[in-house]
Amino acid sequence: xxxxxxxxxxxxxxxxxxxxxxxxxxxxxxxxxxxxxxxxxxxxxxxxxxxxxxxxxxxxxxxxxxxxxxxxxxxxxxxxxxxxxxxxxxxxxxxxxxxxxxxxxxxxxxxxxxxxxxxxxxxxxxxxxxxxxxxxxx
Amino acid sequence: xxxxxxxxxxxxxxxxxxxxxxxxxxxxxxxxxxxxxxxxxxxxxxxxxxxxxxxxxxxxxxxxxxxxxxxxxxxxxxxxxxxxxxxxxxxxxxxxxxxxxxxxxxxxxxxxxxxxxxxxxxxxxxxxxxxxxxxxxxxxxxxxxxxxxxxxxxxxxxxxxxxxxxxxxxxxxxxxxxxxxxxxxxxxxxxxxxxxxxxxxxxxxxxxxxxxxxxxxxxxxxxxxxxxxxxxxxxxxxxxxxxxxxxxxxxxxxxxxxxxxxxxxxxxxxxxxxxxxxxxxxxxxxxxxxxxxxxxxxxxxxxxxxxxxxxxxxxxxxxxxxxxxxxxxxxxxxxxxxxxxxxxxxxxxxxxxxxxxxxxxxxxxxxxxxxxxxxxxxxxxxxxxxxxxxxxxxxxxxxxxxxxxxxxxxxxxxxxxxxxxxxxxxxxxxxxxxxxxxxxxxxxxxxxxxxxxxxxxxxxxxxxxxxxxxxxxxxxxxxxxxxxxxxxxxxxxxxxxxxxxxxxxxxxxxxxxxxxxxxxxxxxxxxxxxxxxxxxxxxxxxxxxxxxxxxxxxxxxxxxxxxxxxxxxxxxxxxxxxxxxxxxxxxxxxxxxxxxxxxxxxxxxxxxxxxxxxxxxxxxxxxxxxxxxxxxxxxxxxxxxxxxxxxxxxxxxxxxxxxxxxxxxxxxxxxxxxxxxxxxxxxxxxxxxxxxxxxxxxxxxxxxxxxxxxxxxxxxxxxxxxxxxxxxxxxxxxxxxxxxxxxxxxxxxxxxxxxxxxxxxxxxxxxxxxxxxxxxxxxxxxxxxxxxxxxxxxxxxxxxxxxxxxxxxxx
Numbered sequence: 001x002x003x004x005x006x007x008x009x010x011x012x013x014x015x016x017x018x019x020x021x022x023x024x025x026x027x028x029x030x031x032x033x034x035x036x037x038x039x040x041x042x043x044x045x046x047x048x049x050x051x052x053x054x055x056x057x058x059x060x061x062x063x064x065x066x067x068x069x070x071x072x073x074x075x076x077x078x079x080x081x082x083x084x085x086x087x088x089x090x091x092x093x094x095x096x097x098x099x100x101x102x103x104x105x106x107x108x109x110x111x112x113x114x115x116x117x118x119x120x121x122x123x124x125x126x127x128x129x130x131x132x133x134x135x136x137x138x
Numbered sequence: 139x140x141x142x143x144x145x146x147x148x149x150x151x152x153x154x155x156x157x158x159x160x161x162x163x164x165x166x167x168x169x170x171x172x173x174x175x176x177x178x179x180x181x182x183x184x185x186x187x188x189x190x191x192x193x194x195x196x197x198x199x200x201x202x203x204x205x206x207x208x209x210x211x212x213x214x215x216x217x218x219x220x221x222x223x224x225x226x227x228x229x230x231x232x233x234x235x236x237x238x239x240x241x242x243x244x245x246x247x248x249x250x251x252x253x254x255x256x257x258x259x260x261x262x263x264x265x266x267x268x269x270x271x272x273x274x275x276x277x278x279x280x281x282x283x284x285x286x287x288x289x290x291x292x293x294x295x296x297x298x299x300x301x302x303x304x305x306x307x308x309x310x311x312x313x314x315x316x317x318x319x320x321x322x323x324x325x326x327x328x329x330x331x332x333x334x335x336x337x338x339x340x341x342x343x344x345x346x347x348x349x350x351x352x353x354x355x356x357x358x359x360x361x362x363x364x365x366x367x368x369x370x371x372x373x374x375x376x377x378x379x380x381x382x383x384x385x386x387x388x389x390x391x392x393x394x395x396x397x398x399x400x401x402x403x404x405x406x407x408x409x410x411x412x413x414x415x416x417x418x419x420x421x422x423x424x425x426x427x428x429x430x431x432x433x434x435x436x437x438x439x440x441x442x443x444x445x446x447x448x449x450x451x452x453x454x455x456x457x458x459x460x461x462x463x464x465x466x467x468x469x470x471x472x473x474x475x476x477x478x479x480x481x482x483x484x485x486x487x488x489x490x491x492x493x494x495x496x497x498x499x500x501x502x503x504x505x506x507x508x509x510x511x512x513x514x515x516x517x518x519x520x521x522x523x524x525x526x527x528x529x530x531x532x533x534x535x536x537x538x539x540x541x542x543x544x545x546x547x548x549x550x551x552x553x554x555x556x557x558x559x560x561x562x563x564x565x566x567x568x569x570x571x572x573x574x575x576x577x578x579x580x581x582x583x584x585x586x587x588x589x590x591x592x593x594x595x596x597x598x599x600x601x602x603x604x605x606x607x608x609x610x611x612x613x614x615x616x617x618x619x620x621x622x623x624x625x626x627x628x629x630x631x632x633x634x635x636x637x638x639x640x641x642x643x644x645x646x647x648x649x650x651x652x653x654x655x656x657x658x659x660x661x662x663x664x665x666x667x668x669x670x671x672x673x674x675x676x677x678x679x680x681x682x683x684x685x686x687x688x689x690x691x692x693x694x695x696x697x698x699x700x701x702x703x704x705x706x707x708x709x710x711x712x713x714x715x716x717x718x719x720x721x722x723x724x725x726x727x728x729x730x731x732x733x734x735x736x737x738x739x740x741x742x743x744x745x746x747x748x749x750x751x752x753x754x755x756x757x758x759x760x761x762x763x764x765x766x767x768x769x770x771x772x773x774x775x776x777x778x779x780x781x782x783x784x785x786x787x788x789x790x791x792x793x794x795x796x797x798x799x800x801x802x803x804x805x806x807x808x809x810x811x812x813x814x815x816x817x818x819x820x821x822x823x824x825x826x827x828x829x830x831x832x833x834x835x836x837x838x839x840x841x842x843x844x845x846x847x848x849x850x851x852x853x854x855x856x857x858x859x860x861x862x863x864x865x866x867x868x869x870x871x872x873x874x875x876x877x878x879x880x881x882x883x884x885x886x887x888x889x890x891x892x893x894x895x896x897x898x899x900x901x902x903x904x905x906x907x908x909x910x911x912x913x914x915x916x917x918x919x920x921x922x923x924x925x926x927x928x929x930x931x932x933x934x935x936x937x938x939x940x941x942x943x944x945x946x947x948x949x
Contacts, residue, residue: 003836007726008768009828011735015761017824018742020702024695024816027803029751031694033758036788037742040765041827043781049835052727053772057849057861064849067861068773071845074865077780078877084784085884088791092891095795099895105804112692119687122680 004048012048015041028094028104035090039083046076139194139208139262142178146171146255153248161243162233168251172225175258179210179218186215187610191328193264209264209328212610216460217261217389220467224381224590225254228373231475231586234579235373235482242286242371250377253279257382261389266315266325269390270308273354276383277304283378284370296366299671303363304353311350311390317343318397330397331614344401347394348408355387355441358415362667365434372478375430380437380470385463388441392448392459396614399451408449413545415442420552424647425655429477429487429564433470436513436556440466443549446542447528454622456612458527461604461624464597465520468590469512473560475587476506480564482583484576489563494573496565501584503565505591512594514557514644515550515637519598522637523624525550529633530622547636547643554644559651601625699816702823710826713833721836728771738764749802755792759785776862 004012015037022034050072055062057070098104149171157164182192192210199205210218229250236243253276260272277300285297319325321343322335351357356364367379378384391408398404416439423435444466448459479502481487484495496503512521532543567573597604605624612621628634647654691697726732741760748754762785769778848869849861856864866874 003720003722003833004831005724005726005731007731007735009832011738011768012831013824013828014739014742015824016827017820018746020823021746021816021820024698024820026695029799030754030803033745033754036758037745037761040761044765044768045827045831047769047772047774047777048831049838051841056773056775059849059853059859059861061859064846067849069842069845070848070861070865071842073774073777073862074870074873076774077777077862077866078873080777080780080784081877082880084788085881087788089884089887091791091795092888095798096891096895098799099898103804104799106694109692112686112690115683115690116687116692119683122683 004045005052008044008048012041012045015044026105026107028090028097028106031106032087032090032094036083036087039079039087043076043079043083046072046079139192139210140196140206142171142175143208143255143259143262145174146251146258150248150252150255153251154244157244157247161236161238161240161247164244164247165229165232168247169226169229171251172222172229172254172258175218175254176222176226179215179222182210183215186210186212187606189610193328203325204267205265206268207264207326208259208262210262211328212607212613213389213392213460214261216464216607216611217385218258220385220464221254221257221261221382224377224467224471225250225257227586227589228377228381228471228475229254231376231478231583232373234582235371235478245286246283246371246374249279249283250374253283253378253383257386260386264327266319266327266330269327270312270315273311273350273386274305274308276378276386277301277308277354280304280367280378280383283374284367286370290369292369296363296369300363300367302675303360303671307350307353307360310346310353314343314346314348314350317346327393327397330394334397334399336400340398340401341403344398344404345407347390348404348411351387351390351445352411353387354390355384355445356415356438357387357411357442357445358418359667359670361415361419361438362671364438365431366668368428368430368434372430372474372481375434376471376474376478379434380474381467384437384441385467388444388448388459388463391445392456392463392611395449395451395456405449405451408445409542412442412445412449413542413549415439415445416549417442417545417552420549420556421658423556424552424559424651425658427489427563429480429489429560430474432489432556432560432563433473433477436553436560437466437470439549439553439556440470440513443528443546443553446546447531450531451615452531453612453615453617454527454531456615457605457608457622457624458524458531460608460611461520461527462524464604464607465512465524465594468594468597469509469519469521472505472509472587472589472591472594473513475583476502476509476591477564479579479583479587480576483579484574486574487564489559491571492564492574493566493568493571495576496567498574498576499565499579502579502587505584505588506561506564508595509591510557510561512591512598514554515640517598518595518626520594520601520604521598523598523601523604523626525637525640526628526633527622527624529636533632533636543636547640550636550640551643551647554641555647555651558644558648562648598626695816699819702819706819706822706826709830713826713829716833719836720832730771731768734764734767734771751796751799751801751803752793754803755789755796758792759789762788774862776860 019034019038019041022030022037025031025034050069054068055066057067057073094104149167153164153168156167186192194208196206229247232243232246232250236246256272256275256279260269260276263269263272281297281301284300285293288294288297315325317339318330318335321337321339322330322333324330353360356362364379364384368375370379395404419435419438419442423432423439426432426435440462444459444462447455447462449455450459477487480492480495480499483499484492486492508519512519515521515525528546529543532539532546601624608624609621738761741757741764744757745754745761748757762781766778766781766785769775769781848865852858852861852864856868858864858868
């Protein structure tokens with residue numbers, strides 16, 4: 001079989017890079033767009049994995065040898081629809097978050113932040129104790 | 139046997155209803171299942187002692203080799219008599235102790251019965267894994283019974299300590315069970331005893347299992363949970379923490395000693411830790427003022443003593459161990475119940491406050507004296523028989539054995555010392571302390587305490603009965619030509635001398651209690667088990683905070699970045715080191731792919747740089763349509779059609795939401811350095827995926843066979859010329875059903891989210907003046923309400939608006 005051609009590989013790389021960058025952002029809307037783009041990339045890759053372009057898989061239109069592989073197409077089709085469902089749900093979540101919180105940002109978890117502050121405070125107090133001990137011994 | 143265990147648990151389940159109405163009735167009902175178990179066991183005692191074994195097995199998951207097997211053998215018989223017999227007595231004692239309407243009593247009745255059930259299961263179980271299950275269940279019962287209401291800090295702390303220490307030991311023991319079971323190929327204890335496995339794994343299993351036994355039986359250095367657990371009500375302490383649960387560790391050692399006969403470490407470890415425990419805890423008991431704590435340290439000390447005996451792995455050791463096991467269960471439960479009566483009637487159990495109780499409570503003295511005599515090892519009690527046999531075990535060996543014997547004598551000196559201290563502290567007239575007032579206890583309290591105390595004496599006198607039981611268990615060990623038999627009189631021998639030394643020494647220790655306590659105050663105490671436990675718990679918490687604080691940043695970008703970096707590092711390395719050739723390399727297949735790809739890439743760059751939401755969304759639309767175009771070029775018209783349709787719907791949905799959101803993205807990326815890091819990770823991920831797509835696709839060697847079949851059969855099998863359609867609606871219709879379900883779930887979620895919001899907006903418009911959030915309201919002006927389609931607002935919602943989320947909004 002044959003590999004994905006260079007143009008398509010670059011396109012995939014571009015789509016994934018863009019998607020990755022967007023999901024690393026704080027704005028929920030940009031994360032959502034990132035997921036949409038990643039979905040596009042994944043669907044495209046599923047389709048491309050089927051092989052080089054050919055005739056549509058319609059029985060009677062072309063000889064089976066000329067056809068593209070129908071199986072990855074069916075998979076990609078399912079994936080496209082599911083990506084859509086996921087997108088609308090996330091969109092509704094983003095909208096709801098904005099209504100409730102007045103922003104659509106993904107902020108740090110408060111509880112985790114408190115644990116981190118506690119950690120820092122404990123570490124500082126331990127350092128202080130050590131310093132006092134060393135001073136006392138000197 | 140299974141029926142007996144299950145009946146305990148079923149009655150325990152029903153008991154809370156009874157207890158809520160009448161506590162006394164609840165305890166009486168609770169005493170029935172243990173009484174049935176006791177009667178059943180005693181009924182089979184003759185057969186068991188005659189060498190017969192009663193086995194009951196239920197194949198639970200036979201494929202996995204899991205079965206519920208119970209076996210009544212001499213050791214199980216002994217333990218059942220203790221567990222069920224003392225259980226009945228304690229449950230009958232409870233109503234008098236707790237009094238009517240006591241919350242602790244209501245709670246304890248079902249818990250005590252459940253404990254009796256799982257403890258019965260534990261002693262009867264013939265399967266290591268079953269032992270483990272019951273083992274942990276007793277731990278949980280103990281936690282609940284010690285903690286009680288959990289109102290006081292002391293209760294919570296003690297219950298937690300008991301739980302943490304014994305669960306830790308239980309897990310280690312489970313590991314040992316698995317090592318042992320895998321080495322032998324069976325988890326059945328009877329099969330293990332019959333054919334002990336060998337090999338290096340056995341030593342590891344021995345150490346692991348001993349750790350479990352040591353934690354449960356409160357051996358050094360894990361012993362401190364037991365005195366701490368004395369915050370529990372006295373009947374609970376008498377039953378769980380003297381007569382039955384803490385015996386589980388010793389019992390397990392007794393069960394497995396024949397299996398570990400070939401492991402040198404087994405008797406050495408039990409002897410060293412058992413002796414240390416016996417001496418250290420005995421020494422502690424000599425200085426306690428709280429009678430209950432004194433008894434608790436006494437229990438720890440005696441458990442160490444029994445541990446030494448049952449771990450020895452000799453015939454005499456087994457005889458002595460079983461005799462002591464029975465003796466200790468009887469005298470210690472009696473003494474705990476006596477202390478409970480003292481506490482109940484005099485309102486104190488502090489030696490420094492009690493005085494002259496002996497004259498006020500003469501019947502209590504009558505009960506306490508034989509029990510304490512058995513503890514001290516005075517003839518003609520069962521304790522004396524056990525102790526004689528115990529000295530006998532180690533008097534005929536080398537220097538090591540002699541050292542153990544000397545240790546046992548020292549421990550026995552302390553035992554006699556604290557036995558005397560107990561009697562003196564509870565009942566004696568002490569100069570300078572006013573005589574304590576006390577009510578006369580009722581027969582309901584006295585009788586349950588009297589039975590085990592008297593049994594200790596009676597069994598000492600009719601020693602052949604106990605001897606038969608001990609010998610039946612000890613039969614697994616090599617008896618030699620002249621096996622040891624329990625008897626009150628063996629003639630003038632070394633063991634008797636040891637007993638006399640212990641007695642005399644103990645009385646001296648008690649007489650010299652004041653100077654000895656003064657000496658103890660001057661001794662430095664570098665090793666404190668309680669402090670060690672607290673330190674290790676604090677350290678554990680500190681490490682947890684440290685790890686959580688560092689690892690769990692709580693920031694989504696950080697987590698995603700770490701995940702991406704891991705993918706890059708792990709999969710990327712695999713990709714670089716694995717040299718699958720790229721076959722048929724070419725720049726493009728159709729020239730039209732190039733302009734489309736360029737357009738899409740430009741759109742991607744635009745989305746990443748976009749500041750306005752609408753721009754970004756429209757550019758994502760461009761990407762989607764572009765990919766649809768590529769699908770057409772590739773020869774996938776159905777896919778392209780779906781892509782166009784879905785892209786249009788997505789755009790529409792986005793536009794509906796975007797009307798309500800601010801025009802620009804919220805900008806909150808403070809550090810520019812961080813942006814570069816994100817960009818680097820993203821580009822790395824993109825490059826990785828590009829390579830991966832090329833290498834994965836060239837790794838495919840042959841065209842997909844299933845596709846060929848789909849094409850060949852589409853027309854005949856599905857009546858379709860479009861193969862993709864045939865696959866979706868026919869060949870792989872289940873996939874499609876799954877897909878439709880996902881759509882339905884997502885649609886439900888979206889509808890509920892949007893409808894909640896609309897409902898709130900209406901409420902807010904009616905009730906609240908303009909706030910800083912009114913931007914949301916403005917954009918959500920009437921006429922924009924079409925977003926959710928024909929579904930009416932407020933359907934799936936409580937019209938009264940009791941949804942907690944709405945409260946948030948109003949604040």
